[in-house]
Amino acid sequence: MRKFALCCLMVATLHALNAQNVNQADSLMIRSIFDRALTNGKSYDWLDHLSNEIGGRLSGSIQAERAVRYTEKELNKLGLDKVWLQPVMVPKWTRGIPEYAYIETAPGLSSTTNVCALGGSVPTPDGGLKAKVIEVKSLAEIAELGREKIQGKIVFYNRPMDPTLINTFAAYGGCVDQRYAGAMEAGKYGAVGVVVRSMSLSLDDYPHTGSMSYGDIPIDQRIPACAISTRGADYLSRALKIQPNLNFYFKQNCRAYPDVQSFNVIGEITGSQYPDRYMIVGGHLDSWDLGDGSHDDGAGCVQSMDVLRLLKEVGYRPKHSIRVVLFMNEENGLRGGREYAEQARLKNEDHIFALESDAGGFTPRGFSFDSDDANFAQIKSWEPLFKPYLIHYFEKGGSGADIGPLKKEGMVLAGLRPDSQRYFDHHHAASDTFDAVNKRELELGAAAMTGLIYLMDKYGTRTEMGPIRD
Amino acid sequence: MRKFALCCLMVATLHALNAQNVNQADSLMIRSIFDRALTNGKSYDWLDHLSNEIGGRLSGSIQAERAVRYTEKELNKLGLDKVWLQPVMVPKWTRGIPEYAYIETAPGLSSTTNVCALGGSVPTPDGGLKAKVIEVKSLAEIAELGREKIQGKIVFYNRPMDPTLINTFAAYGGCVDQRYAGAMEAGKYGAVGVVVRSMSLSLDDYPHTGSMSYGDIPIDQRIPACAISTRGADYLSRALKIQPNLNFYFKQNCRAYPDVQSFNVIGEITGSQYPDRYMIVGGHLDSWDLGDGSHDDGAGCVQSMDVLRLLKEVGYRPKHSIRVVLFMNEENGLRGGREYAEQARLKNEDHIFALESDAGGFTPRGFSFDSDDANFAQIKSWEPLFKPYLIHYFEKGGSGADIGPLKKEGMVLAGLRPDSQRYFDHHHAASDTFDAVNKRELELGAAAMTGLIYLMDKYGTRTEMGPIRD
Known part of the structure; x- marks a missing residue:
């Protein structure tokens, strides 16, 4: 009988969830959202401006400042209830004149190779830095080799991303310690510099920058660190096998x-029923400086802007307050995300849902949810509504860096999960440009995000609304 | 009780199917296939050669001939049991010197626009063709307008692909009658030429060619037909509103x-248990001439070649005879597909499964199956084996043009279904080039196809093996 009761409960739950699934109104609303996004989306035009008129938007740069003013102006055109700038102090680091590097296999016999400084690295001495090289595959190897083998050398981290992982972000996660902590670790053993294999699955000539940390090492003991293109890394590795003393x-x-001084850019549609409960959708407005930051994360910004525009265009009046937040300084500080969360706490703003798009403007495959089981069960029941758009992936997992600081008990955080195969071909490199973004793929992402925000607003989170009743 | 019996039957069936689903050996084999494809795939290198060393492979061209020789040579290196060329006579049509077109809004006031001849079109007179234009949105409109409005004019077909359709092939299917039959219909009402809006969802300057038919209209009554780029079409349409007499x-x-004379290229691993039952995997080796045919259908050819190579590499010895077939002349005649089917019939070769990849080398989303219910139920039970690779889409539907002529009762036909968003940006245009293909996306397709062939070979079709027994 226990089993029977459990069975009845399951059937009742499924029934309640299915009642949402097959809701014709939801199905029609989502169809309408996709239709508008694909015929009258604004994300692509906005991205064109951000990428081609403004360009790479490194925190503290004039381009980042221009992007703040431009997106504020565009949000003001949408007829939202509020648009404002939230001040935040951000780090300023500049690349200066382009980097230069070569591999010298014998005196007078050298070949240039493509490198770029890692974000936050100290410069080399004015005349550059020349030293012998020791190749390693991990941070652990540094400690094993010890000061004797490392002292006075340039450490070359050359562990590639694992191509067999279907989720390329997992492959990135398995390698990025080399970039982030490589100089910090090598410096402890007397290395004079660090060269890191670019975090990319593509074999090409682009070096990929990205953030690094020296931890609490004093400034005068920090060693310069650069990324080398994957092709350059392969060449250097082969050359070292022939000539270890190069x-x-x-x-x-x-x-x-x-x-x-910089700013988060925020726009709001104030909720009709729960104006003091907030759902936010966002991306980060800053980018690295080598490309124009189209995929990382111009795409996420313009998609998030289009979510609010699309809600208005389809005539949906949200019950909760819906905000678009364009965060500043995700790449080298996360100051915008931290400041937004801090201000939310100070003002006692009850944030119940946050969605970030920061994985590129590719065809959306689904969403990843950082939530409790009750909320996830409700979300999972909406999956069939997205199946007509070939959006199948609704899984528990991470969300986004900028919205992370908002996390609290009962809150739902989510990240758009686009196809990840091409992302690291462009990430943090000169190849992250507008021409690598497909208009339809970008628009489908904006539509999927709008659909999720609509459902979340309509049904509320389980935390606020309690269990689903039939 | 009937319901109870039906229920038991369903449970038993599900149980049997699940027994396949959770088969650890299958899961490991498919993992192994994907690992090899992503670390040691050969499809990308083969495509590099086909695209960059050979180029566009229009039937009857020297490039098509070179592609036959190259792929035969490469298949011969794989240690298959047999590799051979199957002769087939193909049409030969050449573009000649590049097309030239302009829109003349007033005498002496003209602007050039990008067009290309449709495949199979007759030429214009030596001095070109100049006439007034009538814009229509459908073939039906021609009949409504009648001879009075059409006579002596160039008919401009300008119905765009529907951007709201998520499956872009459906949008293509909803428009392509204009290209295929536009000249045939317009000619009946005295039109002197035809301009067709390119079959593309992208707004750009590339004209897209493709096949057309004059039906049984005598050669001397055929009118020339060209495609105009989508941007050109929009310009022409706007210009006509201002100046209808342009x-x-x-x-x-x-x-x-x-x-x-040309050839289908065929390679075979002879079956260990059922050598006289055939499963084939293929694409078409010919392409249009404007680009290098990387997506259409170089990708499908090299993926199909890699299927047989991967089966050998993972050490799987198929029970059935598995053939790779690179079909000649899909684009403007389908002679290769018809000849292959005809020879199979003449030799009494029992083809039980055919898989085609002819939808571009993009991230695979799944497969479309043309099969009966019993076979589809078995296939559907394999879906969970592909979920780790984010391949979710297993649906009934079409397969591929080249394998269509093989169709018979009880046979299973399938088509790889990659992400379709970017396909028509490249299809039949100068933008169908190697740089538009991502290595990982191509390799994932080859792996998915190999996985399906492996399962189909191991379990057999239901037609040959009978119902699944627990």
Whole structure:
């Protein structure tokens, strides 16, 4: 009988969930959202401006400032209830004149190779840095080799991303410690510099930058770190096998400045029923400086802007307050995300749902949810509504860096999960440009996000609304 | 009790199917196939050669001939049991010197626009063709307008692909009658030429060619037909609203020749248990001439070649005879597909399964199956084995043009279904080039196809093996 009761409960639950699934109104609303996004979407035009008129938007740069003003102006055109700038101090680091590097296999016999300074790295001495090279595959190997083998050398981290992982973000996660902590670890054993294989699955000539940390190492003991293209890394590795005593030379002119004033850009449709409960959708407005930041994360910003525009266009009046937040400084500080969460706490703003798009403007495959089981069960029941758009992937997992600081008990955080195969071909490199974004793929992402926000607003989170009743 | 019996039957069936689903050996084999494809796949290198060393492979061209020789040579390196060429006579049509077109809004006031001859079109007169234009949205409109409005004019078909359809092939299917039958219909009402809006969802400057038919209209009554780029079509349409009497001029120099000898390229691993039952996997080796035919259908050819190579690499010895077939002349005649089916019939070869990849080298989303219910139920039970690779889409539907002529009762036909969003940006245009293909996306398709062939070979079709027994 226990089994029977459990069975009845399951059937009742499924019935309640299915009542949502097959809701014709929801199905029609989502169809309408997709139709509008694909015929009258604005994300692609906005991205064109951000990428081609403004360009790479590194925190503290004039381009980042221009992007703040531009997106504020565009949000003001949408007839939202509020649009404002939220001040935040951000780090300022500049690359300076382009880096230069070569591999010298014998005196007078050298070949140039493509490198770029890692974000936050100290510069090389004015005349550049030349030293012998030791190749390693992990941070652990540094400790094993010890000071004797490392002292005075350039450490070359060359563990590639694992191509067999279907989720390329998992492959990235399995490698990025080399970039983030490589200089910090190598410096402890007397290395004079660090060269890191670019975090990319593509074999090409683009070096990929990205953030790194020196931890609490004093400034005068920090060693310069650069990324080398994957093709350059393969070449260097082969050359080392033939000539272990070769020299590597690189020169970089990057520089850190005091923090500067910047802003998160925020727009809001105030809720008709629960104006003091907030659902936010966002991406980060800053980018690295090598490309124009189209995929990372211009795409997420313009999609998030289009979510609010699409809600208005289909005539949906949300019950909760819906905000678009364009975060500043995700790439090298996360100051925007932290400041937004801090202000929310100070103002006692009850954030119940946050959605971030920061995985590129590719065909959406689904969403990843950081939530409790009750909320996830409700979300999972909406999956059939997205199946006509070939959006199948609704799984528990991470969300987004910028919305992470908002996390609290009972809150739902989510991340758009686009097809990830091409993302790291472009990520943090000069190849992250507008022409690598397909208009329809971008628009489908904006539509999927709008659909999720609509459902979340209509049904509420289980935390606020309690269990589903039939 | 009837219901109870039915229920038991369903449970038993599900149980039997699940026994296959959770088969650990299958799961490991498919993992192994994907690992090999992503670390040691050969499809990308083969495609590099087909695209960059050979180029566009229009039937009857020297490039098509080179592609036959190259793929035969490469298949011969794989250690298959048999590799051979199957002779087939194919049409030969050449574009000649590039087309030229302009829109003349007033005498002496004209702007050039991008057009290309449709495949099989007759040329314009030597000095080109200039006439007034009538814009229509459908073939039906021609009949409504009648001879009075059509006579002596160039008919401009301008119905765009529907951007709201998520499956872009459906949008293509909803428009392609304009290209295929536009000249045939317009000619009946005295039109002197035809301009067709390119079959593309992208707004750009590429004209897209493709096959057309004059039906049984005598050669001397055929009118020339070209495609205009989507941007050109929008411009022409706007110009017509301002100046309905504008002239359109185009000149094309295409020419048809007598049929020439060509070949299907075939490789076989002979079955260990059922050598006289055949499963084939293929794509078409010919392409249009404007680009290099990377997506259409170089991708399908190299993926199909890699299926047999991967089966050998993972050490799987098939029970059935598995053939790779690279069909000649899909684009403008389907002679290769018809000849292969005809020879199979003449030799009494029992083909039980055929899989085609002819929808581009993009991230695979799943497969479409043309099969009966019993076979489809078995296939559907394998879906969970592909879920780790984010391949969710297993649906009934069409398969591929080249394998269509093989169709018979009880046979299973299937088509790889990659993400379709970008396909028509490249299809039949100068933008169908190697750089538009991502290595991982191509390899994932080859792996998915190999996985399906492996399962189909191991379990057999239900037609040959009978119902599943627990």
